[in-house]
Amino acid sequence: MLPKRFFSIACISLLMGPMAAASAQTATAPTVAQAQIQVNGTGTVEVVPDTYTVTFVLEQKGATLTKLNSQLQHDLGQLSRFLLDEGVAAEHIASMQVRLNPWYESGPQGREEKGFVLSREVTVVHNDLDHYDRIIDGALKRGVTRISQFELGTENQQKAYQQALINAVKDAKSRAGLLAQELGASVGPVITISEHHSGIVMAAGRSKMMMAESGPAMPGQQHIEATVSATFALEHQ
16 A cells, blocks of 8 residues: 555656646747837928017126126116017027126236126017017127027927828838738738927028028928827738
């Protein structure tokens, strides 16, 4: 008669035998990977600029910071009143950027510190493109030292970009369908999609050209562009 301990081990071995065989079959069964296709899509929307952004720089040099700040505040007040009188909305005038730097001049003994350079930037957004020159000329007569930026834009930029994004998705799906057709397959559901923001593409540097032209200012067009990357499942026909 077999010992009870040996009998129990034998029964467990018999029970586990079929389970182990089934596990081995499951582990070695081949898996078929889902066929995929990855494409990029680009969408554009053309818009006519209806606003411009200009950044004015007010600057004062001197040995006493208190006097510099007082003069700068006076110039800022003049400029702000002028802009408001010209129809620029108060919320479209931003003047928070202030810079303070040492003032050096070159002399017989080399560079010599003279005092301070205090500057303030005023950024203006306005929709009167026909009279941008009047705004700039008036600002230069009211303490503005130089212009650091001039750009054209559109008030509906976000809406235009959203449409460009839709066009980019359609383009990606169209490209995937074209490639799948050549492979004798069809496009299945989307697996992943990601956005790559592109933004505004100016038409031939038009914002800079406007300031140099002597004739009537014609803003031309801007191309707002969006790109996406998408991965689709491939289904064999």
